Amino acid sequence: MRLNSETAAGLSAEITRGNYDRDEQAIGIVHFGIGAFHRAHQAWYTDLALSAGERDWLICGVSLRSTAVADQLDPQDGLFTLTERSGDSASIRLVGSVREVLFAPRQSDRVVARIADPACRIVSFTVTEKGYARGEGDRLDPSRASESFYPLLARGLAARRAADLPGVTLLPCDNLADNGGVLAGLVRQWLEAEDPALREWFDRECRVPSTMVDRIVPRSGPEDLEDLEARIGLHDAGAVFTERFSQWVIEDDFAGPRPAWECHGVQMVDDVAPYETAKLRMLNGAHSLLAYCGLRAGHDFIHEAVADPELRHLAERLMRREAMPTIPATAGQDLGTYADELIARFADPTLRHRLAQIAMDGTQKIPQRWLDTARALSGTGINSRAIARGFDAWLWHLADGRFVDDPFGQELVSLMAAGGREAVIARCFEGAEGIPPLWAGYRDIAWIFRKPR
Template sequence: MRLSEANIGRLPDNVGVPGYERSGARHAVHFGIGAFHRAHQAAFTDACNRDGGPTWTITGVSMRSATVAEQLNPQDGLYTLTIRSGDGTDTRVMGSVAQVLVAGPDRETIVERIASPDCHLVTFTVTEKGYCRAPDGSLDLALASDGFYPIVSDALSRRRDAGLPGLSLLSCDNLSGNGKQLGRLMREWIDAKSPDLRNWFDSECTTPDSMVDRIVPAPSPDDLDELEQRIGLRDEGAIFTEGFTQWVIEDDFAGPRPAWEDAGVQLVGDVAPYETAKLRMLNGAHSLLAYAGQDHGHTYVHQAIADPQLRTLVRRLMLEEAAPTIDAGEDQDLAAYAEQLVTRFENPALNHRLDQIAMDGSQKIGQRWLEVLAEQQNGGASICEAILTGIAHWLHHVSAKARPVDDPQADALQRVCAETSGPELVEAVFGTHALIQSPWRPSDAETDFILARLRDLG
C-alpha cells in the first residue's frame, strides 16, 4: 500500500505528518527535483508551512527522466524524510511538494505554472552541468535549448504580457556565485532568443546567490524495504539524510517567499564566505575521498574517512590548503568547521556512496580544487600535496582503467589519457588550451608530483 493523502492516517504515531492545508497555496516551481531538493529546500518549506504561516507548495520539474514523477505523483506529492545518525532514525512526511512534471511532455503545463499569478519563485538544483556552460563559461546555446532556459524565458514573457510582476530565480547548486552566474546566463539566452524581454527581466527579476549544505545519499532498495517494514506503507520517493542542514541566501527577492528564516535559513548580504568554505572544504574533501577512496577499495564516505591515510589528506586539504584561501566571515571558525565536517563524514548510518560523489568531476574540480591551487601558487606557497594527490586519483579515474566514468567530458578525457602521457598529459588537461578551464597552470614541481602519484596507481 503506497503512501498517499488517503492512507496517511495509517502511519504510526511516531511518524510526523504535515498537518496543514496544501490547496490554495502560494507556489514555487523547482527544476531538478532530486533527492537533495527534497531533503533541503522542500524540507525547509515544509517546516515553514508547519509553523502556521502562509502555505507554500512546490511543483517539481524533472528535465529528463519521469522517475521522480512516477515516485511522487501516485503519492499526491507526499514522501518521507528520515534523519539517520548513530543514535537511530527520525521519520516524518513532507507535504510541500504538490506535483512533479517532466520537461518534455509537460512543457506547456510548466510554462503555465510559472506564468501563474500564484507563482513567485523559480528554484534550481540542476547540477553544475545543467547550466549548459561552454568551456569559457559562456552559455552554450545549443545545449541550453534543451535545458530550462527556453521554458523559463517563455514563462517570463507571458508574465510580462499579462502585467504580472517578475520572479526570484534562486539557484541552489554548487556554483561559485550561483545567482550571479544564473543571472548572467539567463541574460545571454534572452539576448539571443528574446531580446525584447531583457529590460523587463532586468527591472523585475532577481537572482540571489545561495549556499546549500546537507549530505543526501541516493536511497537504495534496501532502504525503501526497511522503511516500509517500519511505517507500514510503501514510499517510493523516500529520502534518507543526516541531521545537519544549512541554507544561506542573499536577501534579494523580487516578491513574496516562504519565511525560511523561521526554519533556520540565514538571510545575509553576502553569501561568498559561506559558499567558498563549503565548496573548497566540504566539497573539496568529498571529491578527494571519492576518487582516492575508491582506489583504496572503499565504497562509502564513512569507510574512506576511517582510512588513516585518507583522513590525514582530508585534514591537510581543509586546514592547510583550502582554509588559507578563504576570507572568512565574522562568525566563521574554519578550524571548527573542518572538525564538524570530519564528524559528519564519519556518520555510519548514511552509506553515502563514493561513486555518487565522483560523478561529473570535470564540472566540479575547478571550484573545489583548482581555484585553491591557483591562489596558493600565486601566494608563493609550497605545493598542495593533498589536492594534487586528489588530481592524480581523478586522472586515474577518468582514464577508465579502474571503473566506469560518469562525466559529460568522459570521452574526451579518456581519449587524452590514452593518447598522451607524462607532462603532456597534465598540459592537455590543465594547460592554456585544455579541457578543464581554470586560473591554475601546473608548475613543473606540481606536474612531477601528480605524475609520481599516477605511476604509484599504475
Template structure:
C-alpha cells in the same frame, strides 16, 4: 500500500506529518526535484507551511526522466525524510510538493505555472552541468535549448505580456556565485532569443546567491524496505539524510518569500564566505575521498574517512583551504572542519563514493582549482589536492571504472593522445579544458606525474 493523502492515517505512531491544507496555492516552481531538493528546500518550506504560512506549495519539474514523477505523483506528492545518525532514525512526512511535471512531456504546464500570478519563486537543483556552460563559462546555446532555459523564458515572456511582476530565481546548486552565474547565463540566452525580454528580466527579476549543505546519499532498495517495515506504508520517494542542514541565502528577492529563516536558514548580505568554505572544504574533501577512496578499495564515505592515509589527506586539504577563505562574521572555519570530519564518519548514511565521483569535470574547478590558484598566487602549494588530481585523472582515463561525466569522452581522448607523461599539461596547460581555472607550474606537474606513476600499479 503506498503512502498518499488517503493513507496518512495508516502511518505508524510517532511519524510527523503535514498539519496544513495541501490544496493551497503553488508559490514555487522547482527545476530538478531530486533527492537533494526534497531533503533541503522542500523540507524547509514544509516547516514554514506547518507553522501557518500559506501559498508556498511547490510544483516540481523533473528535467531528465519521469522517474521522480512516478515516485511522487501516485503519492499525491507526499514523501518522507529520514535523518540518520548513531541513534534511532527520525522520519517525517513532507507535504510541500504538490506534483511533479516532466520537462519534455509537460512543457506547456511548466510555462503555465511560471506565468501564474501566484508563483513568486523559481528554484533550481539541476547540478553543475544543468547550466549548460562551455569550458570558458559562457552559455552553450544549442545545449541550453534542451535544458530549463526555454521553459523559463516562455513562462517569463507570458508574465511580461500579462503585466505581472518579476520572479526570484533561486539557484541551490554547487556553483560559485550561483545566483550571479544564473543571471549571466539567463541573460545570454535571452539576448540570443528575445532582447526585450532580456531587459525586462534585468529590471524585474532577482537571482540571489545561495549555499546549501546537507549530505543526501542515493536511496537504495534496502533503505525502502527498512522504512516500509517501520512506517507500515511503502514510500517510493523516500530520502535519507543526516541531521545537519545549512541553507544560506543572499537577501535579494524580487517579492515575498517563505520564512525559511524562522526554521534555520540564514538570510545574509553576502553568501560568498559560506559558499567558499562549503565548496573548498566539504565538497573538496568529498571529491578527494571519492577518487582516492575508490582507488583504495572503499565504497562509502565513512569507510574512506576511517582510512588513516585518506583522513590525513582530507585534514591537509582543509588546512590548505582555510587561509584562502575570507571568513564572514561569526564563521569559525577550524570548528567547521572538525564538524565536517564528524559528519563524514557517520556510519548510518552509506554515502557512496561513486555517487560523489559523478561529473567531476564540472566540480573540480570550484572544489580544488580555486584553492590551488589562490595558494599559487601566494607562492604556496597544496600537495593533498595534487594527490587528488592524480586520482581524478586516473579515474577519467576510462579504463579503471565506469565514468559518468559530460566530458568523459574528450578526457579519455586526451589520455589517448597525450599519454601519462603529457596528460597534466593536456588538461590544465594552455589550451586545456581546465586551463582557465589553474595552470600548474613545473613542480606541480612533477608532483602529479609522480602520483600517477605510483598509481600505475594499482589494480
C-alpha cells in the same frame, strides 16, 4: 500498499507531519531538478514553513531528463518521507510541500503555465553544475543550454511580461561559486540572443540571489526502502534519507514575497561568499578528494575512506593547510570547528554515502573545489600537495573507467587510454586546435598537476 494522501492518514504518531491543508494551498515555487537533495533540503524547509502557517508555497517539481521522480511521487500525490539518521537513531517526517512533478519534455506547456501563474513567485534550481551549460569563460553553451531549463524559463518569463505580472526570484541551489551571479549572467545571455526586450524586463523585474546549501543526501538503496516500509507499513518510492545536519544560507535579495525560511534555521545574509567559499573548498573539496582517492584504495563509502588513516590525513591537510588560508572568514565563522564537524559528518556510517556518487561529474566540479584553492595558494609558499594527490586519483579514475559518470567522460577515458595524463591535462587546461579547454582560465596552474604525487 503505496503512500498517498489517503493512506498517509494511517501512519503512526511517531511519524512527524505538518498540519496544513494542501488542497487549499497554491503552488508558489517551481523547482527545476527535483532530485533527492531538493526533497531533503529546500522542500523540507518549505514544509516546515507551511506547517508553521505560511500559505501558498507548494512546489511544482520539474524533471528535465527522466520520469523517475514523477513516477515516484505523482502516484503518492507528491508525498514522501524524510528519514534523518544519526548513530543508532532515526526520525521520520512526512513532507507534503511537493504538489506535483512535471516531466518537461512531455509537459512543457504545463511547466511554462506554472511559471506564468500569478501565484508563482520563486523559480529554484538543483540541476547540478552541468545543468547550467557553462562553456569557456562563463559563456553559455547554446547547444547544451537548449536541452536545459533556459527555453522553458524564457517562455514562462515572457508569458509573465505579456500578462503584466511582476518578476520572479530565481534561486540557484547548486555548488557554484557566486551561483546567483553565474545564473543571472547565463540567463541574460540566453535572453539577449532570443529576446533582447525580455532581457531588459528580466533585469528590471527579477532578482537572482546567491545561496549556499549543505546537507549530505546519499542515494537511496533498495534496502533503505525495504527497511522503511517495514517500519511505517507503506511503500514510499520517493523516500529520502539524510543526516540531521542541514544548512541553507541565502542572500536576502528577492523580487517579491518568500517563505519565512529564517524561522526554521535558514540564514538570510547580505553576502553569501564566505559561506559558499568555505563549503566549496573545504567540504566539497575534501569530499571529491576522498571519493577519488577512496575508490582508488578500494573503498565504497565515504565513512570507509575517512576511516583510512592516510586518506583522513589528506582530507585534513586539504581543509586545514590548503583551503582554510584562502577563505576570508566572516564574523562568527570558525573554520577550524567547521573542519572538525565535517570529519565527524563524513565518518558517520549510517549515511552510507557512496564514493561513486560523489565522484560523478568531475570535470564540472574540480575547478571550484580544487583549482580555485590551488590558484589562491600559488605564490604563497604553501603547496597544493593534497589537491595534487586528489588530481592524480581523478586521473586514475579515468584510466580505470569503472566509475566514470561525467558529461566529458567518454572523451577523457579514450584520451587517457591513448595519450595518458599529459593528454588529459592538455585537454582540460589548454584545449586543442579548434577546441576550447574544459577549464578555461586555469592554464597558469596546470604545472601543479603535471608531475605525479
